[in-house]
Amino acid sequence: MPVETSIWRIGEKVEKVPFVPLALESKLQQALEQNLSILDPGLMLVGKQVRTENNKFIDLLAIDPDGELHVIELKRDLTPRDVVAQALDYAAWVRKLGREEIAQLYADHHGGQSLAEGFLQTFDLPLPDVLNAAHNLIIVAAEIDPATERIVQYLVEYSVPINVVFFRHFKVGQDEYLVRSWLIDPDQVAQQAEQRPNNKKRQPWNKQDYYVAFGERSWRSWENAVQYGFVSAGGGRKYTRPLETLQPGRRVSVYIPKTGYVGVGIVTTSATPIKDFTFVVDGVPRTAKEMSFVASEALHDYDDPEQSEWLVGVDWQQVRPRTEALSGGHLFSNPTIVCQLRDESTLKALAEHFPKAFGDGEGADAAD
CATH class of the missing domain: 3.10.590 (ph1033 like fold)
Structure with a gap:
């Protein structure tokens, strides 16, 4: 389980800041659309509500400086197991996306701007020659049940690049705060994915x-x-x-x-x-x-x-x-x-x- 996070305000007396449930489909999605660094400072938004070939919609699709795609799904009112199955279904579609298709998706969601131009503006790097050599799945939730946790951990153990990120919403007066924690260390997920027999794109990282x-x-x-x-x-x-x-x-x-x-x-x-x-x-x-x-x-x-x-x-x-x-x-x-x-x-x-x-x-x- 992720480490439980609590916040205390220190003043004349020490007071615990209350946790306020956050509507994932509203404020959190807006926050992620505006600033994906909440999840990872190395992500650029390709599109939101990206339509798949099965007429389903990926909440957020992003790309990192290495050209890897990231499928980001908010749990919303789905049962925990359903959101894992949905993320895997999206991954089956995303893995087939080629360079031209990714560029078209980006242009469709950014007023016609080219992917190469957006990539350069975001990362100050030229667009990699190879895109989508690997992809990653991120489920955003306030909590999940033990069975879903076991499923995600099992998938990671067998080199599926999936993780769950938890957000807590705290409010102090008029100020609001998001606190993030991961189900599994993202470095561990990446390291497990790199152990796949067909993964030859780069050398493993020592996590240091x-x-x-x-x-x-x-x-x-x-x-x-x-x-x-x-x-x-x-x-x-x-x-x-x-x-x-x-x-x-x-x-x-x-x-x-x-x-x-x-x-x-x-x-x-x-x-x-x-x-x-x-x-x-x-x-x-x-x-x-x-x-x-x-x-x-x-x-x-x-x-x-x-x-x-x-x-x-x-x-x-x-x-x-x-x-x-x-x-x-x-x-x-x-x-x-x-x-x-x-x-x-x-x-x-x-x-x-x-x-x-x-x-x-x-x-x-x-x-x-």
């Missing part, structure tokens, strides 16, 4: 390592990132949203374009606008405006979280000067800002170049 592209600009300096312990992105939510996939405890290998890999560290904080990020200097917490930056425009759009820099705290395990960066055409690199690092040869090279970060060096400082 991420690649981060760190583009240096007049508002972003590697020296500051090392000095203060962070990685960052800015200039729009399509650039900063990928940082939200980095959660504390994950390992990041940082790549400066046209230079190479320069550092490896462990994530310590979730993504935060620079205005809200806490810098710690000699044990003293400070705000960005109290800091000194090499990058002259580090505080650009300071009061605008849509455009400002967003930072993720990093405990650097080992860094190298640019002149000693790990580089070469055989190494993995990607124009996307954050992605899972799967390439085994790159991970092996990183372990050799940054031994302290990969457990092969002890008792030394992070910076060489």
Whole structure:
């Protein structure tokens, strides 16, 4: 079962915030249509109420930066078992969609805009050559019964990429909040799906390592990132949203374009606008405006979280000067800002170049 989530308000006394049942077919669907990052920061909406060949309608169809499709179904008034069967039925149709059909669906639901254009605007990446090499099923519910939970867990065990996400709706005065939890760790679902005998599209992920592209600009300096312990992105939510996939405890290998890999560290904080990020200097917490930056425009759009820099705290395990960066055409690199690092040869090279970060060096400082 998912972990039960409760919220307490701390004031003159501690009060539990009441859970308010949410009409999934209304507010939640609207929220998901407006911002799919509620589910996953790496999703772009292809269409809502997408008609299948059997004249049924998928609530939401999305695509991720790898070109994989995601079928998102709200439980509504269906019995739990029926919604699982319905999701599987939709998957049987979705798996047959080709590039032209996906592009047409997107155009139909976005006023004729091309899929390639929408993909570039959302992810700042060209549309992959291969689309729909795999697909994923997400059921959105307030709760499910034990039998349905067993069915979903069984399907995942046998490499069906299905999961259930639960939303709780809390209200405090005029403010409303959504709290999300998953039935099964999404990384576990992805890992199980990759074990299918016919899945040859990419190497498995170790559930630990991420690649981060760190583009240096007049508002972003590697020296500051090392000095203060962070990685960052800015200039729009399509650039900063990928940082939200980095959660504390994950390992990041940082790549400066046209230079190479320069550092490896462990994530310590979730993504935060620079205005809200806490810098710690000699044990003293400070705000960005109290800091000194090499990058002259580090505080650009300071009061605008849509455009400002967003930072993720990093405990650097080992860094190298640019002149000693790990580089070469055989190494993995990607124009996307954050992605899972799967390439085994790159991970092996990183372990050799940054031994302290990969457990092969002890008792030394992070910076060489």
